[in-house]
Amino acid sequence: MRRRAKISFRKASLQELCGDYVSPGRGWYHIYTFRPDQQDEEQLRWLPFEDHETIALLRLDIGAFRSSSIDDKTLAFIQRILTRFAEAGKDIILRILYDVDGRGMAHEPAAFDLVCDHMRSIGRVVAEHAREILLVQGLFVGSWGEMHTSRFLRPDQICLLAQTWQEATHHALTLSVRKPVHLRMLA
Numbered sequence: 554m555r556r557r558a559k560i561s562f563r564k565a566s567l568q569e570l571c572g573d574y575v576s577p578g579r580g581w582y583h584i585y586t587f588r589p590d591q592q593d594e595e596q597l598r599w600l601p602f603e604d605h606e607t608i609a610l611l612r613l614d615i616g617a618f619r620s621s622s623i624d625d626k627t628l629a630f631i632q633r634i635l636t637r638f639a640e641a642g643k644d645i646i647l648r649i650l651y652d653v654d655g656r657g658m659a660h661e662p663a664a665f666d667l668v669c670d671h672m673r674s675i676g677r678v679v680a681e682h683a684r685e686i687l688l689v690q691g692l693f694v695g696s697w698g699e700m701h702t703s704r705f706l707r708p709d710q711i712c713l714l715a716q717t718w719q720e721a722t723h724h725a726l727t728l729s730v731r732k733p734v735h736l737r738m739l740a
Contacts, residue, residue, distance in 0.1 A: 649698065708738045
């Protein structure tokens with residue numbers, strides 16, 4: 554028979570606050586979507602950052618590259634985006650995706666190898682900002698980058714995408730996947 558640990562309770566001194574309470578881990582954030590191929594410096598310059606928010610969901614829509622590699626100019630703009638968020642003191646939840654319309658297969662590349670190529674290219678840039686990135690959501694594919702409605706969701710493909718991303722980012726980033734079954738595939 555196991556003995557239970559002795560639990561003790563104590564009264565907490567609670568204080569009512571009026572107004573906004575800023576907690577670094579409270580989880581409220583805005584979603585910021587960029588199309589790196591457009592390299593919109595004005596959008597980057599005039600970001601409406603909220604002072605009380607410490608976290609931002611940054612979506613990078615790379616759908617324009619569904620049939621080509623990502624050029625150096627675009628990678629440099631991605632670098633500027635990440636730097637801008639870091640300078641604003643925002644921790645980043647990063648989602649890189651081909652589709653913002655809910656039509657994953659229509660927007661993602663036809664070739665699996667091109668997705669891996671994009672991961673390697675962007676991964677080099679993103680790894681430099683590992684300190685500001687809380688986690689990366691998904692593996693680029695599917696509707697809204699959420700790993701559903703994609704032609705690249707076989708277990709071997711998911712494992713290869715995860716491996717490619719981890720190698721490209723030197724295993725410096727936490728990866729979040731959509732379903733527990735995806736996590737089991739990766740384990």
